[in-house]
Amino acid sequence: MTDTTQNAAGAMDERLRQVSIWKKLLNRPELGAVAGTVLVFVFFGLVAANSGMFSSKGIITFLEVSAQLGILAVFASLLMIAGEFDLSVGSMIGFAGVAIAIPAAVWGVPIWLAIIFAFVLAVLVGYVNGLIVVRSGLPSFIVTLAGLFILRGLTIGLTREITGRTQVSGLKQLSEGDPIAWLFAGDWFGFLFANNPTVNGIPASIFWWLALTALATWVLLRTPFGNWIFASGGDKLAARNVGVPVNSVKILLFIGTACAATLFAAIQVLDAGSADTNRGLLKEFEAIIAVVIGGTLLTGGYGSAIGAAFGALIFGTVQMGIFFTGVNTDWFKVFVGVMMLIAVLFNNYVRKKVTEAR
Amino acid sequence: MAAKDGPALIDVQSISKFFGSVIALKEISMICHPGEVMCLLGDNGAGKSTLIKTLSGVHKPDEGRILIEGEPVDFDTPRDALDRGIATVYQDLAMVPLMSVTRNFFMGREPAEGRGLLQRIRIGHANTTAREEMKKIGIDVRDPTQAVGTLSGGERQCLAIARAVYFGAKVLILDEPTSALGVKQAGVVLRYVAQAKARGLGVIFITHNVHHAYPVADRFTMLNRGRSLGTFEKKDISREEVLGMMAGGKDLDQLTSELEEFQRADTAGGTGVSQLEPGAAAEAAVRAS
Numbered sequence: 001m002t003d004t005t006q007n008a009a010g011a012m013d014e015r016l017r018q019v020s021i022w023k024k025l026l027n028r029p030e031l032g033a034v035a036g037t038v039l040v041f042v043f044f045g046l047v048a049a050n051s052g053m054f055s056s057k058g059i060i061t062f063l064e065v066s067a068q069l070g071i072l073a074v075f076a077s078l079l080m081i082a083g084e085f086d087l088s089v090g091s092m093i094g095f096a097g098v099a100i101a102i103p104a105a106v107w108g109v110p111i112w113l114a115i116i117f118a119f120v121l122a123v124l125v126g127y128v129n130g131l132i133v134v135r136s137g138l139p140s141f142i143v144t145l146a147g148l149f150i151l152r153g154l155t156i157g158l159t160r161e162i163t164g165r166t167q168v169s170g171l172k173q174l175s176e177g178d179p180i181a182w183l184f185a186g187d188w189f190g191f192l193f194a195n196n197p198t199v200n201g202i203p204a205s206i207f208w209w210l211a212l213t214a215l216a217t218w219v220l221l222r223t224p225f226g227n228w229i230f231a232s233g234g235d236k237l238a239a240r241n242v243g244v245p246v247n248s249v250k251i252l253l254f255i256g257t258a259c260a261a262t263l264f265a266a267i268q269v270l271d272a273g274s275a276d277t278n279r280g281l282l283k284e285f286e287a288i289i290a291v292v293i294g295g296t297l298l299t300g301g302y303g304s305a306i307g308a309a310f311g312a313l314i315f316g317t318v319q320m321g322i323f324f325t326g327v328n329t330d331w332f333k334v335f336v337g338v339m340m341l342i343a344v345l346f347n348n349y350v351r352k353k354v355t356e357a358r
Numbered sequence: 359m360a361a362k363d364g365p366a367l368i369d370v371q372s373i374s375k376f377f378g379s380v381i382a383l384k385e386i387s388m389i390c391h392p393g394e395v396m397c398l399l400g401d402n403g404a405g406k407s408t409l410i411k412t413l414s415g416v417h418k419p420d421e422g423r424i425l426i427e428g429e430p431v432d433f434d435t436p437r438d439a440l441d442r443g444i445a446t447v448y449q450d451l452a453m454v455p456l457m458s459v460t461r462n463f464f465m466g467r468e469p470a471e472g473r474g475l476l477q478r479i480r481i482g483h484a485n486t487t488a489r490e491e492m493k494k495i496g497i498d499v500r501d502p503t504q505a506v507g508t509l510s511g512g513e514r515q516c517l518a519i520a521r522a523v524y525f526g527a528k529v530l531i532l533d534e535p536t537s538a539l540g541v542k543q544a545g546v547v548l549r550y551v552a553q554a555k556a557r558g559l560g561v562i563f564i565t566h567n568v569h570h571a572y573p574v575a576d577r578f579t580m581l582n583r584g585r586s587l588g589t590f591e592k593k594d595i596s597r598e599e600v601l602g603m604m605a606g607g608k609d610l611d612q613l614t615s616e617l618e619e620f621q622r623a624d625t626a627g628g629t630g631v632s633q634l635e636p637g638a639a640a641e642a643a644v645r646a647s
Binding site: 218221222223224226227228230231234235237238239240241242243244297301302351 | 446470
C-alpha cells in the first residue's frame with residue numbers, strides 16, 4: 001500500500017482532487033438529512049401548495065415546531081456523538097417547566113429568577129446523570145431511563161403536593177414587562193410583517209435553533225472540545241490514553257442536554273402562559289430520531305449538529321405538512337418510523353464506506 | 359552502548375504494583391538512555407501491560423519510584439506523563455477509526471488559537487502538519503481528512519508513533535507495535551524505531567516476539583509473572599538464550615521431555631498416553647506456548 005502511494009504520489013494527487021468534492025460531500029454525515037429535507041419540501045410543495053402551508057403564517061408554524069425540537073436535537077446530537085444518550089430530556093422539560101412556573105406563580109418569584117432557578121436545576125440534573133454514567137460505566141440508556149421516570153414522577157408529585165393540581169397557569173400576565181421573558185417567548189422582527197395581520201413576528205425559538213446549531217457545529221468542527229467529543233464517542237480508551245478528559249466532556253454534554261430541555265420548557269411555558277406536568281412527553285425519542293435522521297451514529301464517534309437541525313426540520317415539516325394536507329395525522333407516526341429506519345440503514349452503510357480502504 | 363554521561367531518560371527504581379491480593383509487579387527496575395532501545399520481553403501475563411500503564415501514568419506504583427532525567431516524578435494522569443515526554447503507543451493504537459488522520463494526529467493536543475471560549479483549531483495548519491509528518495516516515499496520506507479506518511495496520515502504527523514524536527516525546531513506549539502486523543508492515547515499523555533511536559530518543563519496546571526485538575534492541579529486560587528475570591546487554595546474550603529465558607527455561611525443558619514421552623508412548627502402542635495426566639500436559643503446553 002505504501003509502495004503504490006509513494007510511486008505515484010504526485011500524479012495521484014491531481015487525479016484525486018478532481019473527484020474529491022463529490023467524495024467529501026458523500027462523506028459528510030448530514031448528506032442524508034439534507035437530501036431528505038429537499039424531498040420533503042418538493043413533496044409538500046406539490047401536494048400542499050394551496051393549503052396555506054407555505055404562507056408566512058404556515059412557514060412560521062412549521063419552522064417553530066422544527067425549532068423547538070431542533071434545540072433538543074442539536075444538544076442530543078453532541079451527546080450522541082460523544083457516545084451517550086439522554087432519555088431524560090422529555091421529563092426534564094416537564095420538570096423545568098414546573099420549576100419555572102411554581103416559583104413564579106405560587107411563590108411570587110420574578111420570572112427571570114425562576115428561569116435562572118430552572119437552569120441551575122438543569123445543570124444539577126445533567127451533572128448527576130453524567131456523573132453516574134461515567135463513574136459506573138453503565139449504559140447511559142439505562143441510567144437516563146431511570147432519570148426519565150424519576151424526573152416525571154417528581155414533577156407530578158411535587159406539583160400536586162404544592163398546588164394540588166397538575167397544571168400551573170397565569171404566567172402570561174407575570175411575564176409581561178419581565179426583563180428576559182422576551183428572549184424565550186417573544187416574536188422578533190415584527191415590523192417585517194406590518195402588513196400581515198396574522199403574523200406578529202418570528203418566534204424567538206427559531207433564532208435559538210439557528211444560533212445553537214451554528215454554535216454546536218462550530219464547536220464540533222473547529223474547536224479542541226469538538227475534537228474531544230468525537231474522540232470520546234469514537235474510542236473512549238484511545239481518547240483517554242492521549243489525554244482527552246473523556247469524563248468531563250461527557251458530563252458537560254449531559255448538562256447541555258438538560259439545559260436544552262430547560263430552554264425548550266422556558267419557551268413553551270412563557271409562550272403558553274402555563275406549565276403542565278405532562279409537557280415534553282416522548283420528546284426524548286423525537287430528539288433521538290431527529291439526530292439519527294441527521295446522520296449521527298447511535299454508537300457515537302460520527303455525526304453532525306447541522307444534520308440534527310435538518311432532522312428536526314424534516315420532523316416538523318412533515319408533522320405540520322400532514323396537518324395542512326388534511327391527511328389523518330395518525331399516519332405521521334408511520335412516516336416517522338419508516339424515515340428513521342431508512343436513516344439508520346443509510347448511516348450504517350455510510351459508516352462502512354468511511355472506514356473502508358480507498 | 360549509548361553515552362551514559364547525562365542522567366537516564368527514564369529510570370525505574372524497584373516499582374511494585376498490587377491489585378488487591380494480586381502482585382502484578384514486584385520490584386521491577388529498568389533504565390533507558392537517549393538513543394537506546396530497551397526491550398521489555400515477557401510472555402502473556404508477565405506484567406508488561408501493567409508496567410507500561412504505570413510508566414505512562416494510568417496506574418500509580420505502590421512502591422518504588424520513577425526518575426525522569428534524574429528527577430523523581432509522580433504521574434496522576436496520562437497527560438502528566440505526556441507532558442514529561444513519555445509517550446506511549448498502545449497496542450490498540452489509541453486511534454479512532456472514524457476520525458480523520460488529522461483529528462487523530464492532534465487528538466487531545468489540538469493546535470489552537472484564540473483564548474477561552476473563542477479558542478479554535480488551526481485546521482489548515484493541522485492538516486498540512488499531519489500530512490508532512492506522515493510523509494517524513496514515507497507514508498503519503500493523500501487526504502489528511504480521510505478516516506484513519508482507511509489506513510493499513512502498519513500505517514496506523516506509524517501514524518501513532520509519528521504523532522508521539524511530533525509532540526516532543528523523549529521516551530517512546532511501544533506496546534507490541536508489530537504483533538498485529540504482517541512481515542512487510544512490521545519492517546516499516548522497525549525501520550521507524552531505528553530512525554527514532556538514531557534521533558536520540560529513548561525507546562522502550564515491549565513485545566513477546568524476539569525476532570522483531572532482537573535486531574533493533576540494545577538491551578533486554580525479561581519479565582516473568584510480575585518479576586524481573588534481569589537485564590542483559592545485547593552482546594552478552596544470544597537470540598536463542600533470550601527466547602529460552604522468555605518462555606521460562608524450565609517449562610520449555612519440561613515440554614521437550616514430555617513431548618519425547620509422547621513419542622515413546624506412541625511407538626510403544628498408543629496406550630501409553632494415559633501415563634501422563636492430560637491436564638498437566640495441556641497446562642505445560644499452554645505455559646510454554
